[in-house]
Amino acid sequence: MVSILETTPTEQPRWHLPGDINIWVFVLADLFSFAFYFVVFMVYRIEHGSVFLDSQRHLNLTTGALNTLVLLASSRFVALAVQTARTGDYRRATRLVSLGGLCGILFTLIKSYEWFREIADGFTLPRNEFFMFYFSITGVHLFHVLIGLLVLALILRELREPSLRRASMVEAGAIYWHMVDLVWIVIFALLYLAR
Amino acid sequence: MTGATAALPARVSARDDQRSPKLDLWICWWVFPAFYTLFGLIFVVLTRVMPPPRPGVGVDQINSFFHAHGTTIKLGFALLMVFIGLASVTNGLVAFQMKRMSVKPIFTYAYIATLAVGAVPGALFAAFAFLAAVFRPDRDPHLVALLYDVGLLTFVGSLGCFTTNYLVLALAIALDKNKVFPMWMAYITFWQIATELLAAPVFVFQKGAFAWNGAISFYEGTVIFVVFLGCLIVLLRRAIQQQPMDELVQD
Amino acid sequence: MRRIPAEARIDCVWILLSGLTVVAWGLAKVHGEHRLTPSGPETVAVLAIASVKSRLIIRQYMEVRTAPTCLRRATDAWLVVVMVTIAVMYAYA
Numbered sequence: 001m002v003s004i005l006e007t008t009p010t011e012q013p014r015w016h017l018p019g020d021i022n023i024w025v026f027v028l029a030d031l032f033s034f035a036f037y038f039v040v041f042m043v044y045r046i047e048h049g050s051v052f053l054d055s056q057r058h059l060n061l062t063t064g065a066l067n068t069l070v071l072l073a074s075s076r077f078v079a080l081a082v083q084t085a086r087t088g089d090y091r092r093a094t095r096l097v098s099l100g101g102l103c104g105i106l107f108t109l110i111k112s113y114e115w116f117r118e119i120a121d122g123f124t125l126p127r128n129e130f131f132m133f134y135f136s137i138t139g140v141h142l143f144h145v146l147i148g149l150l151v152l153a154l155i156l157r158e159l160r161e162p163s164l165r166r167a168s169m170v171e172a173g174a175i176y177w178h179m180v181d182l183v184w185i186v187i188f189a190l191l192y193l194a195r
Numbered sequence: 196m197t198g199a200t201a202a203l204p205a206r207v208s209a210r211d212d213q214r215s216p217k218l219d220l221w222i223c224w225w226v227f228p229a230f231y232t233l234f235g236l237i238f239v240v241l242t243r244v245m246p247p248p249r250p251g252v253g254v255d256q257i258n259s260f261f262h263a264h265g266t267t268i269k270l271g272f273a274l275l276m277v278f279i280g281l282a283s284v285t286n287g288l289v290a291f292q293m294k295r296m297s298v299k300p301i302f303t304y305a306y307i308a309t310l311a312v313g314a315v316p317g318a319l320f321a322a323f324a325f326l327a328a329v330f331r332p333d334r335d336p337h338l339v340a341l342l343y344d345v346g347l348l349t350f351v352g353s354l355g356c357f358t359t360n361y362l363v364l365a366l367a368i369a370l371d372k373n374k375v376f377p378m379w380m381a382y383i384t385f386w387q388i389a390t391e392l393l394a395a396p397v398f399v400f401q402k403g404a405f406a407w408n409g410a411i412s413f414y415e416g417t418v419i420f421v422v423f424l425g426c427l428i429v430l431l432r433r434a435i436q437q438q439p440m441d442e443l444v445q446d
Numbered sequence: 447m448r449r450i451p452a453e454a455r456i457d458c459v460w461i462l463l464s465g466l467t468v469v470a471w472g473l474a475k476v477h478g479e480h481r482l483t484p485s486g487p488e489t490v491a492v493l494a495i496a497s498v499k500s501r502l503i504i505r506q507y508m509e510v511r512t513a514p515t516c517l518r519r520a521t522d523a524w525l526v527v528v529m530v531t532i533a534v535m536y537a538y539a
Contacts, residue, residue: 017517018509026382028520033390033415035528040410042535044403049539053482065471069464076460079507083452126399136405140393171509178507182500188467189496190532193474194489 019172027179030144034183037140038190041133048129053195055130058123063114064192067107068184074103075181078152082174085159086167093170094159100177101152104145111142134191141180141187148180220435223288227428230281233274234318241271244321245417247347247408251401257340265329272322279318286310289427292434293364294444296371302363309360316353321346351407352397361388376430383426390419459506463499470495489536497529 017024045052081096115135118124125135155173158164215221238245243264248257261268286307293303324346328339361384368381394412396405404411470492477488504521505511511518 015514016509016512017514018512020378022377022379022382024517025379026386028524029383029386030389031521031524033386033419035524036415037411038528039531039535040404042532043410046535046539049484053484057482061471061474065467068467072460072463072467075503075507076456079456080453083456125396129403132396132400132403132405136393136396136411140389143389143392175508178503181507182503185496185499185503186528189470189492193470193492194532194536195484 019175020168023172023175027175030179031183034186037133037137038186041137041190044129044133051128052130055123055128055134056192056195058118058121059134059192060114060117061192063110064188067110067114068188070103070107070110071181071184074100074107075178077103078174078177081155082171085165085170090159090165094156097152097156097159101149101156104149104152104177107145108142108149111138111145137187137191141183144180144183148177151176216440217435217438220288220291220438223284224428224431224435226281226284227288227431230278230285231424233278233281237271237275241267241274242322242325243268244325244347244350246413247351248343249402249408250344250347250406254336254340257343258336261325261329261339261343262332265332268325268329272326275318275322279314282310282314288431289364291444292375292431293367295373295434295438295442296367296375297373298367298370300445302367305363306360306367309356309363313353313356313360316349317357318350320353321350324349347407348398351394351413354391354394358388358391361385361391375434380426380430383423387419387423390416455506459502463502466495466499484536484539486537490533493529493533493536497525500525500529 077096077100081093081100084090084096085093115138118131123131125132151173155170158166158169158173235245243260248260252260290303290307293306294300296302324342328334328342328346365381365384365388368376368384369378393405394416397407397409397412400406400409403409407413473488473491477485501522504525508521510521
């Protein structure tokens with residue numbers, strides 16, 4: 001892992017709290033919630049191992065991986081946006097946030113398509129324990145993505161108005177978006193891949 | 196601010212200053228912990244609605260549940276009828292603090308309305324259903340089972356009004372320039388919404404994590420609600436302490 | 447000792463994250479359609495990859511790398527607790 005020993009002009013000095021304390025209260029609380037869902041999922045997996053294994057096969061690994069790549073790309077755009085906003089290049093930052101948002105919309109579309117296919121094949125929420133968790137957890141995550149799109153829209157508004165443009169607001173929104181990405185990575189590993 | 200209310204009465208004498216200046220607010224604040232303690236006592240200890248008995252049981256077991264707890268159910272919910280009105284005081288206190296915010300009082304009206312409606316499925320429906328179930332010992336067991344389902348489905352599944360309620364509160368706090376409540380409370384309130392949504396599946400499942408007694412739909416939801424409530428009570432106390440005595444509050 | 451401008455760092459991290467995603471996906475695909483039996487090594491590999499990706503996002507994208515110590519510890523603790531718990535529970539299953 002590369003390490004940086006001196007700060008560059010676009011880097012923050014050490015011990016800077018990105019965003020503000022408020023967003024971190026939320027992020028840590030939400031991470032705790034998701035951790036709880038994952039643990040409960042595992043409890044039921046221990047109890048119903050064969051049902052879980054059997055059902056997991058019906059998930060589309062490629063779609064899941066694709067969605068992961070889409071969300072990672074969106075996080076890259078948002079992270080870049082924060083950096084460019086700090087240097088004052090607001091037009092570029094706006095473009096980057098829009099691209100991040102487009103990726104978010106793409107994720108939503110892919111996910112909807114994936115759900116549609118699964119439901120059409122008869123795998124619905126009440127089908128068995130596994131699908132109960134699958135739809136609920138990805139559902140809650142999707143809800144977070146949709147809220148994230150709202151947050152990105154707010155950041156766009158923030159960046160466009162010269163009178164607004166608070167750095168902490170842009171950072172806070174970015175932190176939320178990265179959290180959504182982070183949670184998906186664990187979901188992808190837990191629901192799709194791990195057995 | 197649009198249209199301040201008629202001016203608060205000016206201080207009549209120095210003696211008025213020495214009496215507890217915000218007594219009215221503090222009385223209302225104390226209702227909060229008192230009411231919710233009572234609520235906990237009624238729903239947990241007396242009526243056994245929290246944590247709820249299992250949905251996936253047969254008619255016989257449902258009837259024996261009511262038979263075993265009949266007396267305490269009657270006592271608990273009769274008490275609830277007397278004290279449920281106190282919820283309006285707690286809601287009024289929060290609504291009053293919302294009026295102090297820089298946002299228009301629409302949020303306050305919505306907050307009060309959603310809680311007023313939410314109280315019915317959120318507590319009263321379960322109470323009446325259970326009271327009816329234990330009222331006549333010789334009632335048809337299938338009817339008793341029906342009342343069991345009605346009571347518990349409404350109690351755990353009634354999230355619609357509360358979702359809007361939390362949303363309105365979160366929005367008001369987030370948009371408030373007077374900083375009556377800190378920003379993180381807006382986020383915590385919003386976090387509440389996300390967890391409440393996971394109570395929706397209770398209408399589908401009779402067992403498992405998303406049943407009305409499930410680890411996620413009930414237990415996690417309840418724990419997070421208690422955390423939220425704790426934060427609300429503490430922040431209300433802080434808000435009252437910081438409130439200027441002669442502040443004019445919008446209508 | 448290298449100085450990496452922030453944007454290049456973000457891009458490097460992104461390539462790394464995407465690469466790891468493809469590796470994990472490939473790992474699962476390689477074991478074919480007959481994923482009917484549990485696989486300890488595969489699970490450990492997948493969880494390890496997810497852990498690396500998660501920490502990269504937390505440290506690099508969420509900028510916890512330069513955040514106060516308590517935040518760095520809190521996020522690390524979350525990751526460790528979640529991943530270790532999942533791994534242990536898989537071993538128990």
